[in-house]
Amino acid sequence: MRLKGHYGNVITTFTLSLKGVSAKSFFHQLWSGMSKDDRFSIIQSLENRLDPEGRFYLRLDKQAAFQGNFRLSEQDPIKLEVSFINGHDSFQDQPSKLRRMLESEDGSRQVET
DSSP: OEEEOTTSOEEEOOOOOOOHHHHHHHHHHHHHTSOHHHHHHHHHTHHHHBOTTOEEEEEEEHHHHHTTOOOBOSSSEEEEEEEOOOTTSOTTTHHHHHHHHHHHHHOSOOOOO
16 A cells, blocks of 8 residues: 655555464564564563554664664654454453563563563
């Protein structure tokens, strides 16, 4: 889909649907491409990154992403919306389940909350 920004610049959106092994591989690549500090920051701010429908939001540095490095950024970001949660999970269960998944991916740094 093509949209126009405030100044007439073209904004391109992509929708990608991945399930199973493909989804795990994509997320693993994204997570492992981030610094430990960014991963820690994401885990600490998890509740603020989830909406009631189970969507998880990240904003990544556009230039760094094109070089294969994934870094959190609020300046001209790539806005990423990820849905991990199936329809059977309640909103109250989502943050703790996602936190456990992220911490297991991170392995090297467990976060106490």
